[in-house]
Amino acid sequence: MRCPLCHILIGLTLMCNILLLYYTWHLQFRSSGRQTPSSPLSPGITVIVREFREFEHGLADLNHSFLRARPSLHILIASDTPPYPPVQGLHILRLHPSPEQASSSLRLETYIHTRLVALVPDGTSLDPPDLLDRMARELRDASPGVKIIAAAAGKELQCLYLNVSLREWTSVYRPATAQETCRAVAGTAVLLLRSRDLFELPFPLMRPLQPALFIQTALRGWGVQMLKDASFPRTPMPNTDHGRWKAEQAERREEALTMKALNVRLIKGLDGGDRLFGCSKDTQRCFGTVVEGTPQYLYNNQWTPPCCLRALRTTAHHVIKVLEASGVRYWLEGGSLLGAARNGDIIPWDYDVDLGIYLEDVTLCAELRGAQSGSLVDAEGYVWERAVEGDFFRVQFSQSNHLHVDLWPFYPRDGVMTRDSWTGHPQDVEFPESFLQPLQTLHFAGGFAQAPNHHVQLLRMKFGEKVIEEPEYPNPALLTMRGR
Numbered sequence: 001m002r003c004p005l006c007h008i009l010i011g012l013t014l015m016c017n018i019l020l021l022y023y024t025w026h027l028q029f030r031s032s033g034r035q036t037p038s039s040p041l042s043p044g045i046t047v048i049v050r051e052f053r054e055f056e057h058g059l060a061d062l063n064h065s066f067l068r069a070r071p072s073l074h075i076l077i078a079s080d081t082p083p084y085p086p087v088q089g090l091h092i093l094r095l096h097p098s099p100e101q102a103s104s105s106l107r108l109e110t111y112i113h114t115r116l117v118a119l120v121p122d123g124t125s126l127d128p129p130d131l132l133d134r135m136a137r138e139l140r141d142a143s144p145g146v147k148i149i150a151a152a153a154g155k156e157l158q159c160l161y162l163n164v165s166l167r168e169w170t171s172v173y174r175p176a177t178a179q180e181t182c183r184a185v186a187g188t189a190v191l192l193l194r195s196r197d198l199f200e201l202p203f204p205l206m207r208p209l210q211p212a213l214f215i216q217t218a219l220r221g222w223g224v225q226m227l228k229d230a231s232f233p234r235t236p237m238p239n240t241d242h243g244r245w246k247a248e249q250a251e252r253r254e255e256a257l258t259m260k261a262l263n264v265r266l267i268k269g270l271d272g273g274d275r276l277f278g279c280s281k282d283t284q285r286c287f288g289t290v291v292e293g294t295p296q297y298l299y300n301n302q303w304t305p306p307c308c309l310r311a312l313r314t315t316a317h318h319v320i321k322v323l324e325a326s327g328v329r330y331w332l333e334g335g336s337l338l339g340a341a342r343n344g345d346i347i348p349w350d351y352d353v354d355l356g357i358y359l360e361d362v363t364l365c366a367e368l369r370g371a372q373s374g375s376l377v378d379a380e381g382y383v384w385e386r387a388v389e390g391d392f393f394r395v396q397f398s399q400s401n402h403l404h405v406d407l408w409p410f411y412p413r414d415g416v417m418t419r420d421s422w423t424g425h426p427q428d429v430e431f432p433e434s435f436l437q438p439l440q441t442l443h444f445a446g447g448f449a450q451a452p453n454h455h456v457q458l459l460r461m462k463f464g465e466k467v468i469e470e471p472e473y474p475n476p477a478l479l480t481m482r483g484r
Helices: 002-032 059-069 131-141 195-200 209-219 241-261 306-326 334-343 359-364 366-372 455-463
Strands: 042-049 074-079 091-094 114-119 146-153 158-165 170-175 184-186 189-194 223-232 266-268 274-276 330-332 352-358 375-377 383-386 393-396 404-413 416-418 440-444 447-451
Touching: 042 059, 042 131, 059 074, 114 131, 114 195, 131 146, 131 189, 131 223, 158 209, 170 209, 184 209, 184 223, 189 195, 189 209, 209 241, 274 306, 306 330, 306 352, 306 366, 306 393, 306 404, 306 447, 330 334, 334 352, 334 440, 334 447, 334 455, 352 359, 359 366, 359 404, 366 375, 366 383, 366 393
Parallel strands: 042 074, 042 114, 074 091, 146 223, 170 266, 330 447, 352 404
Antiparallel strands: 114 189, 146 189, 158 170, 158 184, 266 274, 330 352, 375 383, 383 393, 393 404, 404 416, 440 447
């Protein structure tokens, strides 16, 4: 009888321990205020204010206006650091928690328990009081593809179509046609969306908020619907000249960091101009050493970053200008000639520019003479040097940024253009000098460049019969376009 009794006592002890553990976990879970993704959200709207400046803002007035109109609203001030000086009565959502905080403090689900969330810019007032409710009804009745309702905060909004190409690192904005769904809006707006949709975004509260949000939602095919015949009153903030200047400086820095995180290097059409982000003369290029002819970005299913293409175009134009002024005979070589033949530009995934030159003309150019004995930095900051990989010259965009143009010295032998050293590239083949007598002019990289005559025939001789019609990555044995 003892053994069965022992078993029963052991079983009861285990059950008590399990119940105690469950009860302790349940109390901790409730005290943390955290909801699991499957927990039901309650009716209502949580207001999040993200676009404000800690050094000059109208958060107290915004908080008072919204709570006076809707006392039940939960208003969160989303900030990396709390406003200074502190403002009484504000609920702060810390986006950059301190080390002692729990990991749950990084999740919006910890703070947002309502089905809807409104993203409200600083300086906005809630008038009339039912404006958020009207937006909620619009969202409820919207077509299935519409995930965001946008209402003007101050000035009117413009409906935009947004196309984001991560492969080309580019976001392109244009006015949407009557038949198209908005993918973004131009102008300061209050944005209403379902909380679970906001939770789905990897960077839900990045700044600048609207561009960052619309890039992420456009990639998901979400539509934006503008609220008609109503807008939120808004006083632009900051409202002093010094505050506006500080805000503009901060927004430029934030935009550069955000676009880098979102893999966007070029914004076209927003505010009437193009904006480039990424490398410059003062920074390193966007990618490292190229191994076996295949840049790292190709493995990520991306092409050459636009900032790098710009640097390559600028360097090519500079080198061509110097060579022409010095009387050096040159021509587009290899992949650069191929790009000119296809679309008059650098191949979208290329990482350098190739020019052939006559070896006997090297002494005509002061920059090339300087490069023969080491390296030379010219008056515009371009670096001319002899390449370490072989018997050719290289011109780099700057001392920091090594995007470059390669100059390949050829000389004629028995009517054939040849070189003393080869690098193993597909373009490294001898060819009749007749292709250079005479040279022709082709469109290239936004300008003009000298090129071999009958260049299509030469390209087919170098790369194969279908090289123009069937583009391919530099080293198909490692990575091919057919697999993308």
